[in-house]
Amino acid sequence: QVRLESKKLPIIHHSKYVCELPANHRFPMGKFPRVLHFLLKDQVITEKQVWVPAIASKDLLSCVHTDDYLNKFLSGKTSEQEQRRTGFPWGTVLAAEAALQRGLACSTAGGTHHAFPGYGSGFCLLNDLAVAAKYVNSSSKKKVLIVDLDVHQGDGTAFIFKEEPAVFTFSVHCGKNFPLRKQESDLDISLEDGLEDEEYLSTEAHLPWLLQTFRPDLVLYDAGVDPHWEDELGRLRLTDQLYRRDLYVMKTTVNQGVPIATVIGGGYSRDLDKLALRHSIVHRAATQ
Ligand SMILES: [Zn+2]
Numbered sequence: 551q552v553r554l555e556s557k558k559l560p561i562i563h564h565s566k567y568v569c570e571l572p573a574n575h576r577f578p579m580g581k582f583p584r585v586l587h588f589l590l591k592d593q594v595i596t597e598k599q600v601w602v603p604a605i606a607s608k609d610l611l612s613c614v615h616t617d618d619y620l621n622k623f624l625s626g627k628t629s630e631q632e633q634r635r636t637g638f639p640w641g642t643v644l645a646a647e648a649a650l651q652r653g654l655a656c657s658t659a660g661g662t663h664h665a666f667p668g669y670g671s672g673f674c675l676l677n678d679l680a681v682a683a684k685y686v687n688s689s690s691k692k693k694v695l696i697v698d699l700d701v702h703q704g705d706g707t708a709f710i711f712k713e714e715p716a717v718f719t720f721s722v723h724c725g726k727n728f729p730l731r732k733q734e735s736d737l738d739i740s741l742e743d744g745l746e747d748e749e750y751l752s753t754e755a756h757l758p759w760l761l762q763t764f765r766p767d768l769v770l771y772d773a774g775v776d777p778h779w780e781d782e783l784g785r786l787r788l789t790d791q792l793y794r795r796d797l798y799v800m801k802t803t804v805n806q807g808v809p810i811a812t813v814i815g816g817g818y819s820r821d822l823d824k825l826a827l828r829h830s831i832v833h834r835a836a837t838q
Contacts, residue, residue, distance in 0.1 A: 584826030585658040585814060589833050601648055601655075606640035606681070613684040614677055614710055616668045623675060642678035642770070642813055646686050649811035650768060654804060656833050660813030661772040663704035664729065672702065672728055678813065679770050680710045683717045692767035695760060695808075696720065697799060698735075700774025700815040701727055701784040708733040718764045722753050724777070724785045743785045750777065750788055754798050761806050769803045773832040774815025775825075782818040790828070796835040812836070 589595045641657045648655035662674035683694040695718045698704035703723040711717040718736045725740035739753050773796050776784040803810040819825040
């Protein structure tokens, strides 16, 4: 059982790594600092376990994104500080590196899987999963399995790696949800609206054979919480048993000796504390 108990707590700002967002940016990006807040507050982790990423360079991002798009994005109105507040994609690269060193690492952000090389889409400007996978593959020739359990298809990621044999994309998503036009992942599982815990968890069966046949050197796991029944954009009916899903993915991967880095992915609620707690399920499962 998961206990998501934190309530009515004052906002704590750790100036080292948490920034406050302007009110008009609170949906959906305001959740990122709150996830870390609850993880420290509920002693799921200690400050020593928090690694702080540096800002990503344009060189790194250009392994996935086009120069034209990056120039527009980087020379636009976004300051470095504003980019840092969005939490991606550099945190995912750091999580991948930390996972390769230590076996398991969990970001408190990331999962912007709808971004394509030349344009952003669906709250996603840059594709952190793709940048991290390419970075790991091109710097050390490692094979990467992307397990994307966000309720929306990882269409940008699927597109980016459709001709890349060293990166396997696996997406479990709600068929009728965004994006309407799906891309082709290496393995897509399309789910009906209103699916509940037990049926959903049965899709887990794909993971062991994927690990055994593809033999990745790293798994990038998008633990989106938008399949939750209370999510404002999801169309499934999962409960906090998302804990079992996350625990299963991490346990199965770690037990096969494969490093795994997790990102929080999608999750939409106007109640940011409730949402941040829901996103902290993956970190709570990771402590097991
Ligand atoms: Zn999503």
